[in-house]
Amino acid sequence: MSKGVTKQSDDFAKWYTDVVRQAKLADYGPVKGTMVIRPYGYAIWENFQRILDRMFKDTGHVNAYFPLFIPEHFMHKEAEHVEGFAPEVAVVTHGGGKKLEEPLVVRPTSETIIWNMYKKWISSYRDLPLLINQWANVVRWEMRTRLFLRTTEFLWQEGHTAHATAEEAEEETLKILEVYRTFAEDFMAMPVITGQKSESEKFAGAVRTYSIEAMMRDGKALQSGTSHYLGQNFARAFEVTFQNTDNQEELVYATSWGVSTRLVGGLIMSHGDDKGLILPPRVAPYQVVIIPIYRDDTRALVMEEVNNLVDQLDKVNVRTTVDDDQKSSPGFKFNEWEMKGVPMRVEIGPKDVEKGQAVVVIRHSGEKHFIKLTELAAFLDSHVEIIQDQLFQRALDFREENTHTATTWDEFKDIIENKGGFVKAFWNGSADVEEKIKDETKATIRCIPFDQPEAAGKCIYTGEDSTQQVIFAKAY
RNA sequence: CGGGGUGUGGCGCAGCCCGGUAGCGCGCUUCGUUCGGGACGAAGAGGUCGAAGGUUCAAAUCCUUUCACCCCGACCA
Structure with a gap:
């Protein structure tokens, strides 16, 4: 692998692919358009999941899991839905060595199978609202794919809720949009614009689609999350009704909403520079990387301070890793961890120990600080939020300028x-x-x-x- | 599907025009010296040249067919 990546100014698309691969976030799978999410990339996704899952639960949702396979005829029940997704579904025609009676669609999204189930579960207003989320993979046969941004199979969460009134469903749709906005801005440090999609850009089967839109560093827009008010479209298609308090039968009102591994792509393109990734501390797998610098005779001396620092950072929940790999030089490690976007790097060598200090380098600004060992943990801990804020502000300024x-x-x-x-x-x-x-x-x-x-x-x-x-x- | 390109050790490529012992860089293994911005030396391992057929004494190289992937366009989170 060559040193460095293509410059953003030379070819942004190439820069993106270089970074994804060199930072070991993902690799191409053997089937066209598929992606292997490598441990470092998956760690970012796990952070997203952990944070979002908490937010969904805090707003009253529960998780469940629905099947990957959908009977083909389900897809035909909602007219707009089938029209929108027909060109991009993968269909399974054989199983157990035999041709299937009815082909199975690999879910491109789960509205149909979920509403098929909701019909069984909903009969009274007392069953509402039903607020379910699932973490799943989905498949959409896209013509052109790009790592994280558009892959044939991708990971996401999809929320599917059922409500007694249109107002309540609409309120849910907007509530989730706000969850997405908060997540993008407060955790990914990615400023977004909230709004409604035009008729031609809305979800197939929705009455209205809302989205968060972010600006990437090449000035292009990335739709980063969508929340749909589905009205009674799916309830009508799947005959999902409930008895209201007046003992009358009514169709339920629905929402669905999702964010996907595309967000990882958004994160990369919101903050990265020519040295590689820049990760906001709140979602970074590691917030601090410590690089000890020593020779055999100074090893014990340096490592004692390193271990001491690790303990202190552990106590204040700063995610830390130590790179004491003997095989590569400090210079190599500096570049490697910059590529991986770790927000803060600590260098501790014999000279530092002697002076009772360490060197801290901030990834996004390149600032170098010489900090007393006694103040080091506190400095790093406080910079988690400082860096987080600076990255958001920087991204916001960039968007405003453009x-x-x-x-x-x-x-x-x-x-x-x-x-x-x-x-x-x-x-x-x-x-x-x-x-x-x-x-x-x-x-x-x-x-x-x-x-x-x-x-x-x-x-x-x-x-x-x-x-x-x-x-x-x-x-x- | 239209246009362009590429398939040769793990990765990136040269070799192909003009057929004749399969090469280079990086990575990998072992040992030693190194270690404050991508270290160095020595010794090693590793390839049915995308696949099939053909021409030829001889094919990575020429011919035919085919497959795959990448880039650019029409669709999309």
Whole structure:
């Protein structure tokens, strides 16, 4: 493996792939479009899972697990749903050496099988709300794939809830969107824009789709999580009704929502630089890496301080690893752990021990601090949050710098072509116009943000009066 | 599916035009010296040249067929 990675400015896509592979996050699987998530990458995903799972439980949800295989005819019950997913489902036609009576669809998402079950479980308003989440793999046969961002099989969580009223379901949809926003911003240090998807970008089978949209360091948008208000579409398709307090039968109201391993890709592209990954401390597998520097005669001396520091960091729950591999030099280790994005590096050598200090290097800023050993643990502990905040602020500043407002079509095209990033512009709400803009510029409507300007404006394409300002961008 | 490209030790590649003993760098193994920004030396291990067929005394190299993967476009978390 060669030293370093392709520079972001040379080829961002190549940089991304280089980092994923050199930081040992993931590797290509033998089947086209599949990905092996390696231990270091999986550790990040496990951190995501741990944090999100807690948030879901704190908002009243429970976990369950539904089967991978779905009878093919289930997919046909909801018209929009089948139309949306038909081209990308994998179908199993044989089992046990025989052709199956009915082919089985490998789930691209679980609405159908879940609502098939909910029909059995829901009969009264007393059974509602039903708030279930599952952690699972799903398969979507994509034409073009990229590690983490779009793979044939991916890991995600999908929440599926059933409610007695439309208001309550809508409230749930937005509550989860807020969970996603909090997770992205407070843990991944990835600022996001919350809003509603346009009709053409919404989930197949949803009434409304909301999303969080993040800006990557190349200015492109990444849809990072979606929350759908499904209305009664799936309840109608699967005949899921309940008796309300007036003893009347009613269709239930539904939501579904998910985030996937794509978030790992978002994390990489939100913070990384030409030296590799930069991980926010709250989700980093290791927050501190200690690199002891010694020769045989100074080993005991150095390791005593190292072990002492590990104990102290352990007490304050700072995730730490020590790289005392004898085979590689300190210089090699510096580069390797920078590639892996560990937020803080501590160097302790004989000279340091003599002076009663250690060297701390902050990954994202490159700052070098000489800290007294007696103050070291406290310094590192406090910098977990300091670094977390700095990374969020840096990402936010980057997004603001790369977000422009366009009021004329020429201006719009110029920004998309020459500057990139997000473009705020008014839109008349027409799918036709949305399509034309996409054809002419490759920019799509990422979302209709909740955050709207006071004044109305004119549609960027037609010049008609418009009250909705939307975010356009090229997207992953 | 359209356009482009690549298949040769684990990884990255050269060799192919012009057929003649399969090579280089990195990695790996062992030993020794090193160790504060990608250490060095010595000795080793490791390849049915993507697959099938053909031409030839002889094929990684020429011909035919085929498969796979990657990149760019049309679909998508």
